[in-house]
Amino acid sequence: MDEAIENKETTWADCYDAPSSDLFEKVRDFADYAAGIRREGHDFFRRTVYSPNVNRVLMDDPIAGRKREMIMLGSNSYLGLTNHPRVIRASVEAAEKYGYGTGSVSLYSGTTDLHKKLERRLAEFYGCEDAILFPTGYAANVGTISAIMRPRDAIVNDLFNHASIYDGCRLSGAKLHTFAHGKTRHLKRVLSNAVGDGHGTMVITDGVFSMEGDLAKLDEILPLAAEFGARVMVDDSHALGVMGPTGRGTAEHFGLQGKVDITIATLSKALGGIGGCAVGSAQVVDYLRFYARPYFFSGSVPTPIVAGALEILDMIQTQPKIREDLWNSVKYVKAGLTDLGFDIGNSGSAIIPVIVGDEPKLKAFLKDLMDAGIFMNYVAFPAVPKSRCRLRMSMMAGHTRTDLDYVLATMARLGRKYEII
Numbered sequence: 222m223d224e225a226i227e228n229k230e231t232t233w234a235d236c237y238d239a240p241s242s243d244l245f246e247k248v249r250d251f252a253d254y255a256a257g258i259r260r261e262g263h264d265f266f267r268r269t270v271y272s273p274n275v276n277r278v279l280m281d282d283p284i285a286g287r288k289r290e291m292i293m294l295g296s297n298s299y300l301g302l303t304n305h306p307r308v309i310r311a312s313v314e315a316a317e318k319y320g321y322g323t324g325s326v327s328l329y330s331g332t333t334d335l336h337k338k339l340e341r342r343l344a345e346f347y348g349c350e351d352a353i354l355f356p357t358g359y360a361a362n363v364g365t366i367s368a369i370m371r372p373r374d375a376i377v378n379d380l381f382n383h384a385s386i387y388d389g390c391r392l393s394g395a396k397l398h399t400f401a402h403g404k405t406r407h408l409k410r411v412l413s414n415a416v417g418d419g420h421g422t423m424v425i426t427d428g429v430f431s432m433e434g435d436l437a438k439l440d441e442i443l444p445l446a447a448e449f450g451a452r453v454m455v456d457d458s459h460a461l462g463v464m465g466p467t468g469r470g471t472a473e474h475f476g477l478q479g480k481v482d483i484t485i486a487t488l489s490k491a492l493g494g495i496g497g498c499a500v501g502s503a504q505v506v507d508y509l510r511f512y513a514r515p516y517f518f519s520g521s522v523p524t525p526i527v528a529g530a531l532e533i534l535d536m537i538q539t540q541p542k543i544r545e546d547l548w549n550s551v552k553y554v555k556a557g558l559t560d561l562g563f564d565i566g567n568s569g570s571a572i573i574p575v576i577v578g579d580e581p582k583l584k585a586f587l588k589d590l591m592d593a594g595i596f597m598n599y600v601a602f603p604a605v606p607k608s609r610c611r612l613r614m615s616m617m618a619g620h621t622r623t624d625l626d627y628v629l630a631t632m633a634r635l636g637r638k639y640e641i642i
Contacts, residue, residue, distance in 0.1 A: 276301060491537070576610075
């Protein structure tokens with residue numbers, strides 16, 4: 222193994238802050254770091270894509286200085302439907318009818334009949350009364366939390382919740398408590414201290430955790446919250462279309478569809494576009510329309526995206542083979558990586574983390590994967606603890622067995638090279 226990999230070197234974490242009166246000192250530190258990783262061929266970000274984001278994509282290879290086809294294992298479009306003819310046709314027809322954007326916020330003139338149709342479909346999909354569309358999934362979390370919670374209230378977060386949830390908590394000003402990831406016994410202790418007279422309490426958790434790929438234990442969380450009189454909000458962004466017998470998410474997976482107080486999801490993952498939603502009771506959703514600032518002060522989701530999302534929702538419900546293909550690939554790769562000796566955590570979804578634990582080694586490993594024509598995501602601090610840096614694999618329904626066999630063979634070779642297996 223290359224000796225340079227074992228040496229201490231600057232990481233993202235070192236550029237987060239600088240004890241200086243000059244606010245841009247940390248910016249210069251990062252500029253030096255970024256120049257170094259680009260020079261070394263470790264710049265894995267913003268690589269230009271020239272094709273639909275499906276199982277194989279045409280991308281820039283800055284090291285080779287050319288475009289090349291790569292196996293895509295870094296997209297959240299789990300069902301691989303972004304270029305499906307039905308989806309494209311619906312989007313084109315919507316653009317021709319409504320234009321490419323609405324030119325207004327949703328609360329004023331930015332809501333079309335198509336937006337209302339998607340809100341009805343999402344509410345029905347999750348077994349709830351109503352839904353509200355946000356411009357992004359991030360906005361859905363930030364807007365919902367800051368609209369519902371007040372500084373006197375208490376929020377209880379799973380420690381590994383998405384950054385947008387924490388940002389919403391900060392904006393709300395509510396008292397923030399956390400419980401150890403997935404540990405419901407600890408959640409019970411935290412809840413006993415968080416609840417009280419004169420304020421409300423909300424337990425918030427990802428449904429599928431974006432960096433771990435594991436699931437929240439909703440079958441334990443919901444009864445606990447009820448015991449303490451707390452509400453529950455679930456960010457189901459990575460579960461929509463993937464988890465549950467019919468793809469209706471984490472609650473359906475546990476047989477609890479329609480039992481969650483507020484469900485957040487995105488249009489940007491299995492639905493392949495951009496946007497977010499909050500789903501719940503009609504009264505809660507109507508309140509959000511007037512008090513969620515990212516909804517009130519942002520332009521509405523473009524109608525071509527809304528039309529495409531409607532088509533994909535329909536395909537989730539009428540073409541179960543797409544999800545079957547996805548899960549066949551997920552099971553095949555998980556079994557292969559486990560047999561090889563990789564640490565893939567407790568993933569129960571289409572997200573498969575491959576723990577490396579050493580950032581210089583991770584960069585070298587990923588560079589070799591890129592050279593081999595395989596695109597995965599690089600995840601290090603602050604997204605995950607330094608000792609748990611990783612490759613993040615996202616499976617898609619369109620991956621072929623040829624794709625996956627090549628990926629597993631390459632992972633085996635590089636795992637041995639970098640002494641990970």
